[in-house]
Amino acid sequence: MPEYVYHDGPVRFVMPARAVADGIREMGSCRDVRAVVAAAVQKRLCGLGELAAELALGPVRGSAPLRRALAEVGYGIRSGAEGDFRDLLQSSGLPAPTYNARLYAADETFLGIADAWWQGAGVAVEVDSREWHLSPEDWERTLRRHRRMSAYGIIVLHITPRQIHNEPVRILADLAAALEAGRSRPALAVRAVNTA
Numbered sequence: 001m002p003e004y005v006y007h008d009g010p011v012r013f014v015m016p017a018r019a020v021a022d023g024i025r026e027m028g029s030c031r032d033v034r035a036v037v038a039a040a041v042q043k044r045l046c047g048l049g050e051l052a053a054e055l056a057l058g059p060v061r062g063s064a065p066l067r068r069a070l071a072e073v074g075y076g077i078r079s080g081a082e083g084d085f086r087d088l089l090q091s092s093g094l095p096a097p098t099y100n101a102r103l104y105a106a107d108e109t110f111l112g113i114a115d116a117w118w119q120g121a122g123v124a125v126e127v128d129s130r131e132w133h134l135s136p137e138d139w140e141r142t143l144r145r146h147r148r149m150s151a152y153g154i155i156v157l158h159i160t161p162r163q164i165h166n167e168p169v170r171i172l173a174d175l176a177a178a179l180e181a182g183r184s185r186p187a188l189a190v191r192a193v194n195t196a
Contacts (some may be wrong), residue, residue: 016040017050024069025062035080037069042079081127081161082115088164089116092172094179097125098194105152106189112145114154117192121182123155125175127164153188155181 013019020040024033040046048070055066072083082099089096097116103124104110114124128142149156155178159171 017046017054021054033065034083101192104191121179122188123178123182126158
């Protein structure tokens with residue numbers, strides 16, 4: 001039983017980290033586990049430290065999916081789709097990027113956060129899911145970020161979660177071509193700060 005149980009009338013509940021740790025033990029899909037953990041951390045419902053504490057205190061049986069998801073969030077993965085993209089890259093032979101890097105121009109202008117960033121090539125990948133672009137304002141914010149990154153010479157590739165599953169060969173070929181093109185030019189005056 002958890003150390004702290006809260007009551008709201010007849011309803012009993014636990015803190016978010018415990019709810020996440022308990023809930024994902026019943027999930028069969030690594031993708032679902034990844035999405036729940038990333039959402040809890042991204043929405044600041046709980047931190048990595050709290051989830052790690054729940055992992056340490058909880059039973060070993062059924063803990064592997066949480067352990068894997070925590071490691072991915074530690075690498076900078078912030079969504080299920082980004083985790084799927086990382087899985088695709090790991091089997092590709094392409095160099096590993098920095099995930100969710102904050103990018104700054106030489107004059108310290110903030111350019112945006114790239115879902116995946118290859119410093120040596122000046123290439124960024126944005127995993128754009130429809131869920132994050134439901135409103136016209138969200139879509140315009142994405143276009144503004146793309147325009148700002150491109151203005152500083154960054155090669156920006158946009159992919160969707162569906163494309164990761166349906167077009168993995170095409171995505172990897174396009175990415176390989178972008179990395180080659182980026183490495184063939186002078187290095188960009190862009191600084192990356194790891195957010196993991």
